[in-house]
Amino acid sequence: MSKNVDSSKKAEITMRMSEFEMPPMQDVLIVGRRAPIGPEAARRMVDILSPEQYEIIKLDHSVIEAMVVRKALFNILPKEKLIELLLEEGGKVANESTIVKAQVNIVLQISKSIDL
Amino acid sequence: MIRKVFEIMLKDYDTVDAFCGIRRVQDIAEKNKTDCFPVTDNGKIIGVLTRSDLIKTHPNRIVLDAMSGSYKYIEADESVWEAKELLEGQGTDILLATQDDKIIGIVTKNAINVEISKHIDLLTGLYKSDYIIYNCLKFLEHGSEISIVFFDVNNFGYIDKEFGHTVGDNILKEIAQILKDNAPEGTYLCRYGGDEFALLTEVCAENCKALAQDILNKVKQHEFYGNIHIGISAGIAGGERRNPRKGNMYKTVTNLINLASLASTKAKKEKDNLVLGYSGIIDEIAI
Numbered sequence: 001m002s003k004n005v006d007s008s009k010k011a012e013i014t015m016r017m018s019e020f021e022m023p024p025m026q027d028v029l030i031v032g033r034r035a036p037i038g039p040e041a042a043r044r045m046v047d048i049l050s051p052e053q054y055e056i057i058k059l060d061h062s063v064i065e066a067m068v069v070r071k072a073l074f075n076i077l078p079k080e081k082l083i084e085l086l087l088e089e090g091g092k093v094a095n096e097s098t099i100v101k102a103q104v105n106i107v108l109q110i111s112k113s114i115d116l
Numbered sequence: 117m118i119r120k121v122f123e124i125m126l127k128d129y130d131t132v133d134a135f136c137g138i139r140r141v142q143d144i145a146e147k148n149k150t151d152c153f154p155v156t157d158n159g160k161i162i163g164v165l166t167r168s169d170l171i172k173t174h175p176n177r178i179v180l181d182a183m184s185g186s187y188k189y190i191e192a193d194e195s196v197w198e199a200k201e202l203l204e205g206q207g208t209d210i211l212l213a214t215q216d217d218k219i220i221g222i223v224t225k226n227a228i229n230v231e232i233s234k235h236i237d238l239l240t241g242l243y244k245s246d247y248i249i250y251n252c253l254k255f256l257e258h259g260s261e262i263s264i265v266f267f268d269v270n271n272f273g274y275i276d277k278e279f280g281h282t283v284g285d286n287i288l289k290e291i292a293q294i295l296k297d298n299a300p301e302g303t304y305l306c307r308y309g310g311d312e313f314a315l316l317t318e319v320c321a322e323n324c325k326a327l328a329q330d331i332l333n334k335v336k337q338h339e340f341y342g343n344i345h346i347g348i349s350a351g352i353a354g355g356e357r358r359n360p361r362k363g364n365m366y367k368t369v370t371n372l373i374n375l376a377s378l379a380s381t382k383a384k385k386e387k388d389n390l391v392l393g394y395s396g397i398i399d400e401i402a403i
Contacts, residue, residue: 036174038181097174 023049028102029068030090035099039066042099057083063096076106117366118246121199122192124231125213125221131156132165132179139175141165152210152224155183161219163187164209185209192220196231197250199223237307239285240292245373248306248316252369255318256357262398263324263354265315266376267295267331270347270384272311279344286341291348294338298331312380314373321354321395328352328390349389351379355398372398 023046031039039056046054046068057079058066064087073082086102094100130150132141134157141153145167153165157180164185173182188202192213199211203225211223235244248264255262269275269291276284288311295313299305304316315331317324328350340346353375357365379393 034172034174036176038177040180041178 023053025068025101027070027073027104028086028090030064030086030094030098030100030102031066031068032063032094032096032098033065034096035065036097037099039068042068059083059087061087061091064091064094073104073106076108118195118197118250119231120192121190121194121196121211121213121223122215122221124196124199124227125192125223126227127221129154129222131161133157134162134178134180134183136179137175138170138173138177138179138182141179142170142175145170151226152185152222153179154187154210154212154222155179161187161212166209187212189214190223191215195250196228197247200228200232203228240289240307242292242296242305242307242313245306245308245314248304248308248314248373249366249369251304251316252372253365255316256365256369256398259357260318261320261354261356262372263317263319263321263352263395264373264376265317265324265328265331266308266351266353266373266380267291267313267315267328268349268351268377268380268384269311270349270389275344275346279342283342283344287344287346290338290340291335291346294334295331298334300327308373308377312377314376317354320356321352321392324352324354325390325392329388332389347389349380349383349386349391351376351381351383351391351393353379353393353395355396358397368398 025042025046029042031037031042039058043054043056053071054068055071056066056068067083067086069082086104090100090102130144130148130153132144132153132155134155144150145153151167154161155163155165163183164187165179165183166185169182169184186207187210188205188208190199190202190211190213192215202208202211203223209225212219213221213223235246236242237244252262252264269287272284275287292307292313295305295315299315300317302318306314308314317327332348332350335346335348338346353372355372375393379391382393383389383391
């Protein structure tokens, strides 16, 4: 007894498009000690796309090896304060094999009074 | 003669580029059995990638993000002992051997360990004569006064013949241990030959007498293997350089050791088994 089996193959294609972020990181990258990309590679990558805009801060930390920070942030907040803050919060989410991207919005509130 | 760095350095060595991927370097290390790589950037050495870096780093990283080792320079004409000391220094993984300011080879910890192990006496665990000669030269370079105390076991040939060589070996081990336990800090000890030991000190020969006497007494009081009575003799020779910038002192140092050795032979006939053989200027000792 013979059986005829009809078979066919189909491919379903889906596409997702979005604008490429320039550079592909925002304000800060928190690099774990065993992350697949090291801080030097991250900085050089970003340097090609946004030259001279990012700085590596190497850290003496059990989990986090370094942070790559947009230099402009240091114009608004002192480096030590910002790093301390990022470590405090980033340390809770990062582990040694991850790279965490952070967006940092700083709003300065200034109030002055002048003599009339 | 003391071996030099150029005799043990690797002339053909692998370097890796700072932007090379770790996975690729792991393959090279596996294939060539290399444990340490100088890292280059634009042809210049900028760091060292160690085996430990290769083990703990994510294979996707570039070498620049993995290297943790450090290097120092050494003249190719320096002694292997100098290389050993540099590599024992904190955080040095590799030495770059230079000649006329050009890097002509590298010295790894493995290469040094292999070389230095040849200078360790397997029976007693003490260094051999090269170690003392190197340290003598180093002391003299620094303008220090040096003294050699040469210890020689009395009638050792008779002990070997009477009780056998394995008993003789045990006795030598025990003597070596007594010397180790009683050699003051800052002195250097070696097994010079069969039943001879040498101790290098940085004090003048006259001041070595008390130290030598103390060690002779310790040996006398020690209960040796099989209750065999053992005595040793000591000869002392020492002095200082008159001309600090004089050339090669190797021959002078070996002559000084020889004087101490002759003094120890003479001491066998003395009641206290101790003879001060030479004390004075050692720029040109002729025997």
